[in-house]
Amino acid sequence: RKEVEQDPGPFNVPEGATVAFNCTYSNSASQSFFWYRQDCRKEPKLLMSVYSSGNEDGRFTAQLNRASQYISLLIRDSKLSDSATYLCVVTRAGRRALTFGSGTRLQVQP
Amino acid sequence: EAQVTQNPRYLITVTGKKLTVTCSQNMNHEYMSWYRQDPGLGLRQIYYSMNVEVTDKGDVPEGYKVSRKEKRNFPLILESPSPNQTSLYFCASSYLGNTDTQYFGPGTRLTVL
Numbered sequence: 036r037k038e039v040e041q042d043p044g045p046f047n048v049p050e051g052a053t054v055a056f057n058c059t060y061s062n063s064a065s066q067s068f069f070w071y072r073q074d075c076r077k078e079p080k081l082l083m084s085v086y087s088s089g090n091e092d093g094r095f096t097a098q099l100n101r102a103s104q105y106i107s108l109l110i111r112d113s114k115l116s117d118s119a120t121y122l123c124v125v126t127r128a129g130r131r132a133l134t135f136g137s138g139t140r141l142q143v144q145p
Numbered sequence: 146e147a148q149v150t151q152n153p154r155y156l157i158t159v160t161g162k163k164l165t166v167t168c169s170q171n172m173n174h175e176y177m178s179w180y181r182q183d184p185g186l187g188l189r190q191i192y193y194s195m196n197v198e199v200t201d202k203g204d205v206p207e208g209y210k211v212s213r214k215e216k217r218n219f220p221l222i223l224e225s226p227s228p229n230q231t232s233l234y235f236c237a238s239s240y241l242g243n244t245d246t247q248y249f250g251p252g253t254r255l256t257v258l
Contacts (some may be wrong), residue, residue: 037187039187043185047252059246061165069245074253076219076233076254077251077252078235078249078250078251078252079188079235079249081246083246084245089235109162122187122188126244129174131193131195131243131244132178132193132204133188133190133237133244133245133247135180135187135188136185136187137185137186142224
């Protein structure tokens with residue numbers, strides 16, 4: 036079983052739609068949680084951190100449920116420029132590596 | 146400009162021909178790391194380094210070597226490349242106290258024939 040699992044998509048949505056991605060992680064010792072964005076095989080870039088209390092940054096909201104080992108990302112009012120692959124990332128206590136999910140592809144259509 | 150650079154960006158080579166992919170960062174980061182990205186598998190860590198002369202294996206170190214002789218550079222060495230090392234490689238760096246936020250290089254697309 037992969038340590039971080041994501042639905043690969045693609046999610047095809049019209050501009051202005053609200054879309055949600057989910058991610059599950061298997062290691063209960065996971066310590067920190069993030070969403071990264073990757074454009075067309077370019078380098079991943081940090082989108083936002085994820086906290087149990089929830090984290091909002093403009094149109095993006097991230098949520099962590101430690102009991103269910105589940106992370107979500109909500110994008111409101113989708114823009115064409117949001118088209119990308121969204122990577123769910125966790126770290127383990129005492130281990131400095133980032134553990135990546137394989138990503139969920141989003142395609143926003145005009 | 147703060148950045149992580151990798152060279153070459155694209156490389157096609159043949160089985161068994163030794164190659165080195167360079168990685169350099171100008172942010173004075175202690176921590177540097179190499180990942181490979183393959184379809185359906187996500188990014189997986191190959192090797193990492195927490196400072197000069199300190200390196201350790203990641204999840205998929207077989208067939209790779211690294212060195213960290215200077216703080217800014219962290220080359221990835223393939224002594225005898227094989228086709229299963231065809232992949233997209235990313236170098237990343239961060240401060241040791243904040244490895245949650247890693248900065249990635251632009252990637253090196255390697256094809257081994």
